[in-house]
Amino acid sequence: MTQKDLLHRFVFNEEHIRGEIVQLDYSVKALLNKGDYPAPIRDLLAKMASAASLLCATLKFEGEISLQIQGKGPVSYAILTATNTLTYRGVARWDETLEQLPQTFEELCADAVLVITLSPNEGERYQGVVALDKPSLAQCIESYFEQSEQLLTRVYLYSETEQDVKSGGMLLQVLPQSSEATEHQEAEAFHHFATLADTLTADEVFSLPVKTLLHRLYHEHDIELFDAEEIRYACTCSRERSLAALLHVEKSELLSIVEEQGEIAMNCQYCHATYSFDAIDVEALHAGNVATQNSASPQH
Numbered sequence: 321m322t323q324k325d326l327l328h329r330f331v332f333n334e335e336h337i338r339g340e341i342v343q344l345d346y347s348v349k350a351l352l353n354k355g356d357y358p359a360p361i362r363d364l365l366a367k368m369a370s371a372a373s374l375l376c377a378t379l380k381f382e383g384e385i386s387l388q389i390q391g392k393g394p395v396s397y398a399i400l401t402a403t404n405t406l407t408y409r410g411v412a413r414w415d416e417t418l419e420q421l422p423q424t425f426e427e428l429c430a431d432a433v434l435v436i437t438l439s440p441n442e443g444e445r446y447q448g449v450v451a452l453d454k455p456s457l458a459q460c461i462e463s464y465f466e467q468s469e470q471l472l473t474r475v476y477l478y479s480e481t482e483q484d485v486k487s488g489g490m491l492l493q494v495l496p497q498s499s500e501a502t503e504h505q506e507a508e509a510f511h512h513f514a515t516l517a518d519t520l521t522a523d524e525v526f527s528l529p530v531k532t533l534l535h536r537l538y539h540e541h542d543i544e545l546f547d548a549e550e551i552r553y554a555c556t557c558s559r560e561r562s563l564a565a566l567l568h569v570e571k572s573e574l575l576s577i578v579e580e581q582g583e584i585a586m587n588c589q590y591c592h593a594t595y596s597f598d599a600i601d602v603e604a605l606h607a608g609n610v611a612t613q614n615s616a617s618p619q620h
């Protein structure tokens with residue numbers, strides 16, 4: 321069986337422009353199987369999975385990047401978090417009182433913003449917010465890069481969530497420049513490459529090997545394609561992390577929950593794993609006998 325959950329990075333050797341192509345199959349099926357999502361939400365989450373996969377490849381630290389849609393419209397909350405080790409997880413909530421959800425991205429994400437958070441394991445978090453006022457998620461992410469990093473960026477996102485479940489995406493980005501003269505030159509090359517990429521179809525991205533795709537688009541250019549990297553669906557929740565979250569609650573309050581309910585049950589919003597804690601756990605936590613940092617073990 322061909323490995324389908326892959327991230328491919330490449331550079332144009334003669335221009336300061338880099339690219340990525342992501343092809344997701346099993347991982348996005350696993351993501352969508354975690355919830356009973358209506359069609360427009362499945363489609364949104366599938367595209368967010370490709371977007372987060374493309375963005376996590378740009379991380380220059382150990383940690384996570386999350387794309388979070390927060391709104392008061394049909395989609396109230398959707399989050400996709402990806403790690404520098406190329407795993408991702410996600411979840412979405414929507415207005416369940418609506419008989420039918422709108423089909424277009426703009427209507428679905430009306431009255432919402434996109435929050436992009438970079439969370440290094442060590443160091444400060446960085447958060448950027450962009451309006452979801454473009455016709456597609458891809459365009460909103462492009463404007464995030466324009467605003468926050470002043471880097472010319474083109475993003476393409478594709479999804480198939482009815483017959484089969486697949487997602488894919490492509491990113492083109494000008495690398496940070498040293499002079500204005502080269503910047504102008506790179507911008508010209510960038511627009512040329514983007515115009516060619518506009519002709520890609522979802523089917524091609526889902527089914528063709530990346531070498532073939534790149535040859536089809538850019539055979540006249542000198543491209544270096546790096547080894548493909550596997551990307552997986554994985555939740556980073558763990559018993560230790562869940563317990564650590566209870567540190568912020570008073571010990572007496574925790575003990576009274578155990579007394580009333582027999583246990584403290586915590587449910588992971590992403591993968592629905594349940595962790596249960598008793599009075600002994602609470603005592604150990606507050607006695608400082610619990611490793612509460614960097615103790616996450618990925619769950620499948």
Ligand SMILES: [Zn+2]
Binds near residue numbers: 555557558589591592
């Ligand atoms: Zn989980």
